[in-house]
Amino acid sequence: MRTKGTFQFRSLFVAGPLVALLFSLVSFSAQSPAPQVLNWGNGTEVQDLDPHIVSGVPEHHIISELFEGLVTVHPQTLEPLPAQAESWTISKDGKIYTFKIRKDAKWTNGENVTANDFVYSWQRLVDPKTAAKYAYQGYYIKNGEAINKGKIKDLKQLGVKAVDAHTLQVELEAPAPFFLGVLYHYSLYPVHQKTVEKFGQRWTRPENIVSNGPFKLESWQLNKVLTVVKNPVYWDAAKVQLSKVNYWPVEKSDTEEKMFRAGELHVTNEIPLPKIPYWQRSKKDVYQQHPYLGTYYYRLNVTKKPLNDKRVRRALNLSIDREDIVKHVTRAGQIPALSFTPPGTGGFTPEGKLPPKVTPKTIAEAKKLLAEAGYPDGKGLPPIEILYNTLESHKTIAEAIQQMWKKNLGIEVKLFNQEWKVYLATMQTLNYQIARAGWIGDYNDPLTFLDMFITNGGNNETGFSNKEYDKLVRDVKHETNQAKRLKMFQRLEDILMDELPIVPIYTYTRVYLKDPKVAGWYPNVMDYHPLKFVSLK
């Protein structure tokens, strides 16, 4: 092998002998990783490390290790676990939460973490001047929304107060049974007031940052690597086994996969789509695949002909073979979406109302609906276009669906892709007919999916509007009885699946590669992997 390679190399370049000599001097590979140093492929470069500024998933991976909120989650069950708060109580009406902050909770500069730190941080989150993209995570707290929208100027009106240095009392706008889960979101982590005020926007730089999590920031080279090391003053430091974590922002999944194979990464962000079957089949010990709390779907613009007709929307829904798509196109164990909310979200599994497979019966029904709408066999149907943002995987799915509609209904659909930001602008202005979309839950409760489709909701973007739906969403927010909530969610699903402003396609899976040496890393629907539980064997 080696001699053959040398020969090829020589014939490739005229300067062969010289270069071959050079190469023989360096015939060593990348350095093998030191023990307990985790190398993680983290997708894109993070925007910032300020919990109140950022909005992405790669940011979550880092910030949730540098900082710690009141609670953390159990890596297997996603149950809330004590973190900066050692215990808490919830009032009967579900609106007042009282947290006891542990006495040994410390900032990396040695100062104690106090209730006041949380008061400051949450006020900062909803302060319009901060311009936090996730400010709406503070809307659960009393007056959070009013302050953020400028209706209340006094930050002190926010429903959070320090009873004493170690007791934090939170008053909610309405009971939210999932609130403890929301607290694991980075937007509700504490930040160190003096540091933020002293350094302004630059407080998250390695030389300035003060944090309170299991790890602390060591270095950060843009687009190259961000390194965190174990934080010795962390209250639970005895449990933390990793000494160092390198986050590698690798955008090209192809490159990432090669780095993994060369042993330069322990965990990747994804697998190149065409290679999934290969890894699935031949490398079972490193191939990771698990359900993820998200739905891949198409938006249908209900304000434009012909999709303003419910029957056409239903016909389109009935004539795509979701099982075929997950089996032959996406190929990563995705689950055909027969409802909008992924099954099992916060204990809710909606009844699937859509057919997983196309059968002669569904096609017949679809054709009948199309004919009733005035388009027998697709005749007279105005031209329809599918919009997606430029990406290979969206293209292949759109191509498959285009084929299905052509084959089953005789409809010619055009594909139309736009660069990401243009696509977002097009969707916002409802300047499309069918558009690809994806939604990942913010927290483990059906509400994070179903409140999207309220009239004029920021993420509705289909023009869909239904009075009963809007009212139900308002009501469910004030409901504490879980059984009643589940019923209301089912009703919301029913309305959605009857009106069908969307074409649910599949429930996401997370697919990536993981070195078998990584221990304490568990698959879960939120894709949360707190590293304090992780070690290298």
Added chain:
Amino acid sequence: MSNTLTTTMTGTDLSMDTNLKDETGGVSLWKDAFRRLLKNKMAVIGGTFLLLEILLAIATPWIAPYDFEAQNLELWVEAPSALHWFGTDTLGRDLFTRVLYGGRISLMVGILASLVSVAIGVTYGAISGYLGGRVDSLMMRIVDVLYALPFIFLVIILMVYFGRNIYLLFVALGMTQWLTMARIVRGQVISLKEKEFVQAATSMGVRKSTIIFKHLIPNCLGPVIVFMTLTVPTVILEEAFLSFLGLGVQAPMASWGTLISNGVEVMEIRSTVLLFPAMALGLTLFSLNFLGDGLRDALDPKGAKD
């Protein structure tokens, strides 16, 4: 050598002293050049290959064995077989059909974008060279400036704006190539305009535009053709480069560039998915280069090999 640096900045040895001096002698000189071209084996092979390819591209809709977007999701990157000569791609589409259609797109991009660059470059260069003086110096300064614009930036912005329109892709790619063409033509025109037949026309009061388009441009054709055969591969490669960044031709259309960048991802699993489109592209570019070299030698016997 012409007076300013700009004409020698082309980076290629195209600043030939054309032999196609006047219009009357033109025909026999072209014939001569053609005869010389036929003697160059590589150029002939290249030319024949290209001709064949263009015919194939034209005939593609009739000869392609499958529909180019028809998927058979059961056939994931199959090896070549009697049914699928080149195998199938990651969506189970017939690769032979895809390569045929890809060639259509790539050749079209290459030829049309080159024509755009020729149209702009020749007109611009001829006007600049003929008018001379301040106008010339201003026009060439503009070219200098445009050279300094990061090409990729221009195309990215254009593709972001007009991504879905293939014709704008031609224009965008053509726009990036006309500068060198303008410089070459300008150099030619400057040397031509001192020649007797142009002087004669000028003194007879022929309109400037007539002189430029009837007398000067036809006599620059040699270098223009040579440069164009070299522009076509560049443009094809640039389109491939854009495809890699996701800004090239859009689905379900596919160029060789798209096919190659798809093939690179699965090259270890099924190398044919990369190999066939890469070979198609490689052979085409080879042929174009050989033909270009041959044409240059044929049109400029002085610079030919000994």
Added chain:
Amino acid sequence: MGLGYLIKRVLTMVPVFFAVVTLVFFTIRFAPGGPFDEERRVPPEILENLNKKYHLDEPLYQQYFRYLGALAHFDLGPSFKHSNRTVNEIIAEAFPISFELGTYALIWALIIGLLAGGLAAYKPNSLFDYVPMSISIAGICLPTFVIGPLSILLFGLWMEWLPVAGWDDWPSKVLPSLTLGFAYAAYVSRLTRGGLMEIRNQDFIRTARAKGLKESTILIKHSLRGGLLPVVSYLGPAFAGLLSGALVTETIFNIPGLGRFFIQSALNRDYTVVMGTALLYFTLIFVCNFIVDVLYVVLDPRVRYE
């Protein structure tokens, strides 16, 4: 030499620079989408807060003058995406990496290209000519995004000689710079061959040959200086092209260079970073061409500037 000409050339760049600033500023601003658009829609109130924070709520002309004012102090503004960094800092961090990559690639291109081209010219129409020239055409024909992954596969994964990605110690720099330099090596070898062949036929070389000097002595002592002119004139645009062309290489090898920032920022609508990188590239390409002009005069006594 024409010092006046050079000064004049620098001076004409000043208004051009402003034209470019204006052009780029308004082009990127008129592209649809904004820096804060995301799949998860930012509520209008929050968007308003964000726009206010970055002065995006002001009329465009006011933002333009704000930008110009800052530019006068060499302040390229804050990045919208990387909110704790300024554009100056990003460039200071990323540009040296791209520069290093470009320089190494150029060195490879020169070493390989000059050797191959020299060899080919030394024994034209022999195996020494055909083999390197065919390889060089392959180099021109194969896109970087094929050569890159192929070389990673070969030397990174199969031989395990070199790291597959990154930019740290020097082994990690070999593959990216070779990948990037390969296409340019091909051009250099062709230009070297062409230049040397042309000068061989000139009188002073014929004289030298008639005097019975050895062919290798003629090549090295007499032909190189003149024969390399096309290579020199190619170096300016080549280096500029290397810097911007590096973005594919940077993506494939995950190198934190400026090319990646440029693509990312254009897609993110990170206006200030787009502006900053574009202006930097513009300046750089100008400087490269300028240096080449000066070199050209030094090497070729026949060239004089008006």
